[in-house]
Amino acid sequence: MNIDYQKIMEISSTAKQTQMGGRSQIEAQQLGNLRRLVEKVRRKSPLFAELYEHAPPSDTVQLQDLPITRKPELMIEFDRWLTDRSLTRARALEHMEDMSNLGVPINDCLVYRTSGTSGEPLIVASSIYALFELPQGVEAVRTDEAQMAKFQKLSDELKNGTGVPVAITGGNGHFAGNTMTQLMQNLNNGPSNFAFISAEEPIEDIVEQLNAFGNVPSIRTYPSVLSILIREKEAGRLHINPISLSLSGETLTEELRQRALTVFPDAFLSSAYSSSECVLLGKECSHGRFHLNEDWVVLEAVDENEQPVADGVLSDAVLLTYLANDVQPFIRYKMGDRVRFYTDPCPCGSPFRSYRVEGRQATILHIGDVALSALAFDLEHEQASRVQLVQTGERAFEIRAEIRAGADVAAVFDKIIAEVQDLLRDNGVSDAVIRKSHQAPKLGNSGKFQEVVPIN
Numbered sequence: 014m015n016i017d018y019q020k021i022m023e024i025s026s027t028a029k030q031t032q033m034g035g036r037s038q039i040e041a042q043q044l045g046n047l048r049r050l051v052e053k054v055r056r057k058s059p060l061f062a063e064l065y066e067h068a069p070p071s072d073t074v075q076l077q078d079l080p081i082t083r084k085p086e087l088m089i090e091f092d093r094w095l096t097d098r099s100l101t102r103a104r105a106l107e108h109m110e111d112m113s114n115l116g117v118p119i120n121d122c123l124v125y126r127t128s129g130t131s132g133e134p135l136i137v138a139s140s141i142y143a144l145f146e147l148p149q150g151v152e153a154v155r156t157d158e159a160q161m162a163k164f165q166k167l168s169d170e171l172k173n174g175t176g177v178p179v180a181i182t183g184g185n186g187h188f189a190g191n192t193m194t195q196l197m198q199n200l201n202n203g204p205s206n207f208a209f210i211s212a213e214e215p216i217e218d219i220v221e222q223l224n225a226f227g228n229v230p231s232i233r234t235y236p237s238v239l240s241i242l243i244r245e246k247e248a249g250r251l252h253i254n255p256i257s258l259s260l261s262g263e264t265l266t267e268e269l270r271q272r273a274l275t276v277f278p279d280a281f282l283s284s285a286y287s288s289s290e291c292v293l294l295g296k297e298c299s300h301g302r303f304h305l306n307e308d309w310v311v312l313e314a315v316d317e318n319e320q321p322v323a324d325g326v327l328s329d330a331v332l333l334t335y336l337a338n339d340v341q342p343f344i345r346y347k348m349g350d351r352v353r354f355y356t357d358p359c360p361c362g363s364p365f366r367s368y369r370v371e372g373r374q375a376t377i378l379h380i381g382d383v384a385l386s387a388l389a390f391d392l393e394h395e396q397a398s399r400v401q402l403v404q405t406g407e408r409a410f411e412i413r414a415e416i417r418a419g420a421d422v423a424a425v426f427d428k429i430i431a432e433v434q435d436l437l438r439d440n441g442v443s444d445a446v447i448r449k450s451h452q453a454p455k456l457g458n459s460g461k462f463q464e465v466v467p468i469n
């Protein structure tokens with residue numbers, strides 16, 4: 014299996030021309046891509062043929078003429094949804110039952126699923142073009158000058174140095190992140206070799222591997238893993254000095270960014286906003302804004318009634334249209350993410366609209382009438398690398414922790430339990446029972462770590 018680098022260069026060249034053409038060129042490109050996609054899905058997807066039966070002809074259609082689509086309805090109709098008529102739900106599920114199929118395409122399509130934290134898992138089918146070649150080609154030319162200089166430094170390091178780029182991602186299933194990682198390893202002509210460390214491994218083992226590599230110029234991971242690496246670096250156990258930290262999958266908070274820049278002063282942090290449905294949602298510019306690649310992606314900010322909200326207003330949801338995925342059309346597809354578009358042009362000079370993503374809803378613990386944000390808990394302990402508070406009953410909790418070798422295990426647990434007890438009492442909960450658990454902290458299906466796990 015090979016990546017078509019010639020095609021990526023052509024995509025880059027078109028993407029650059031579009032950008033230089035300014036707003037009118039961007040909008041024309043978007044409309045052309047939309048009309049081509051609508052025409053194809055009308056011909057090849059029985060479901061979309063029916064949905065678009067009364068929409069205007071494909072060569073005059075506008076996005077707003079098309080109905081909003083939602084995951085539950087699309088998943089019920091999965092076998093009428095895809096334009097590849099041989100890729101059925103049964104075939105996709107069978108493929109994903111076998112972990113050795115991770116990153117292995119069916120008919121040039123990667124198939125993976127979401128972890129299903131918000132209802133039924135979504136099954137996604139995406140061509141290598143929509144998943145890798147197009148995003149690569151577009152992002153290569155959507156970098157501002159300040160970022161370009163830092164990328165140059167990284168690419169020189171990779172060419173000349175002995176460094177090992179590392180990806181720390183996780184997942185015990187066919188999820189987008191590890192499907193991508195495995196795809197890169199399955200390719201005959203993939204990007205320069207990188208090492209993969211599973212986010213599920215104990216922190217001490219992750220640190221040991223990173224230290225053994227010695228020179229780690231870049232790390233690609235989730236913000237929750239970065240926060241643990243920062244602590245390890247602060248404590249003097251982690252010795253690497255990466256010059257690039259690429260983050261995605263979760264929201265990178267300003268606080269975490271500042272802490273990262275303090276302990277990894279040479280690092281260039283780049284944060285990307287992506288979802289299983291579209292990996293190209295946005296990449297942060299050097300002014301901290303996400304820019305939408307509007308030639309290929311449309312995000313409509315909407316309120317709770319699915320009506321558009323004005324720029325500057327925080328949305329309740331977004332409607333995603335990904336114009337490059339012509340296998341499984343996501344057109345005006347509703348997602349629960351909340352965004353706020355900026356009202357002014359970005360100082361970086363990009364002609365593309367910019368926005369911020371508000372973190373997905375913070376985890377809330379309910380204990381009787383008391384509701385507490387997960388952010389209220391400070392579960393760090395210098396002798397523990399991961400601490401997790403799990404609610405097992407309305408007023409019952411257990412603490413799971415990864416305790417460092419040589420530490421007094423009982424004392425560490427006692428201190429964490431006492432602190433949680435105090436916090437609950439300060440918030441009016443005096444009868445909670447908190448037990449120590451012998452189990453290791455549990456990671457979410459997709460390999461992300463959640464410090465506080467509510468009962469439901």
Ligand SMILES: [Zn+2]
Binds near residue numbers: 300302359362
């Ligand atoms: Zn910008």
